[in-house]
Amino acid sequence: xxxxxxxxxxxxxxxxxxxxxxxxxxxxxxxxxxxxxxxxxxxxxxxxxxxxxxxxxxxxxxxxxxxxxxxxxxxxxxxxxxxxxxxxxxxxxxxxxxxxxxxxxxxxxxxxxxxxxxxxxxxxxxxxxxxxxxxxxxxxxxxxxxxxxxxxxxxxxxxxxxxxxxxxxxxxxxxxxxxxxxxxxxxxxxxxxxxxxxxxxxxxxxxxxxxxxxxxxxxxxxxxxxxxxxx
Numbered sequence: 086x087x088x089x090x091x092x093x094x095x096x097x098x099x100x101x102x103x104x105x106x107x108x109x110x111x112x113x114x115x116x117x118x119x120x121x122x123x124x125x126x127x128x129x130x131x132x133x134x135x136x137x138x139x140x141x142x143x144x145x146x147x148x149x150x151x152x153x154x155x156x157x158x159x160x161x162x163x164x165x166x167x168x169x170x171x172x173x174x175x176x177x178x179x180x181x182x183x184x185x186x187x188x189x190x191x192x193x194x195x196x197x198x199x200x201x202x203x204x205x206x207x208x209x210x211x212x213x214x215x216x217x218x219x220x221x222x223x224x225x226x227x228x229x230x231x232x233x234x235x236x237x238x239x240x241x242x243x244x245x246x247x248x249x250x251x252x253x254x255x256x257x258x259x260x261x262x263x264x265x266x267x268x269x270x271x272x273x274x275x276x277x278x279x280x281x282x283x284x285x286x287x288x289x290x291x292x293x294x295x296x297x298x299x300x301x302x303x304x305x306x307x308x309x310x311x312x313x314x315x316x
Contacts, residue, residue: 104144112141119157126196130171133164169203170196173210180211181218188218197226201233209236265303 104112118132133153136142142152153164174182174190177199181188202210213232217224283289 104141108139108141109144111139112136112144115141116156126167127171127174130167130174130196134168134171137168166200167196170199173199173202176207176210177214181215188215191223194223195226198224198229200226201230204233205236261302 115132115136119129136152137149142149142156146152146155150161150164153159153161159167174194177188177190180186182190202213205213213229213236214224217229217232220228279292283292
């Protein structure tokens with residue numbers, strides 16, 4: 086459940102409009118939906134879409150992005166994900182997930198499961214969901230993503246575009262050596278520049294531990310190589 090975050094008035098720009106009593110009542114109703122149903126993304130997404138499209142946030146916030154962050158503690162990207170998945174769900178509810186359809190939405194469906202469908206056209210969203218529902222009663226993000234990827238590759242191939250090959254996982258030693266070579270080839274960077282980019286004590290402790298561990302491993306590798314090759 087999302088912790089309560091009190092509205093923060095955006096004093097830098099001031100309110101853009103004054104809501105009527107009816108709009109204030111409706112805003113309160115919609116915000117209650119968000120507050121009660123954050124886990125139920127469909128109701129939350131619908132409420133956020135109406136708040137955005139009707140401009141109900143403008144009495145206290147200059148932008149919808151500020152409203153998301155200060156009122157609900159939701160990042161802009163997260164808010165957009167919720168709303169995009171909600172639009173996908175609405176499209177499915179008008180198609181294969183309709184009461185008379187053959188691919189209903191599970192009651193406890195995760196927003197994440199529908200997220201990959203936002204990359205497709207409305208028609209392909211319906212076809213993909215119907216296919217995913219035949220594979221399993223509750224399609225997961227992984228299942229839907231795999232089907233979407235196949236469809237995207239087929240479309241790219243049909244248009245003569247190069248199809249990206251799946252990346253093969255490289256051995257850890259190859260990755261480590263590449264990082265060492267890259268860091269060694271970089272121009273010297275003043276420690277002060279690195280230090281000023283560290284935001285808090287926890288991050289500083291992680292950075293200290295990582296630097297010391299990398300240094301320890303590099304010294305060990307260098308000693309072993311020098312002994313083996315008499316370099």
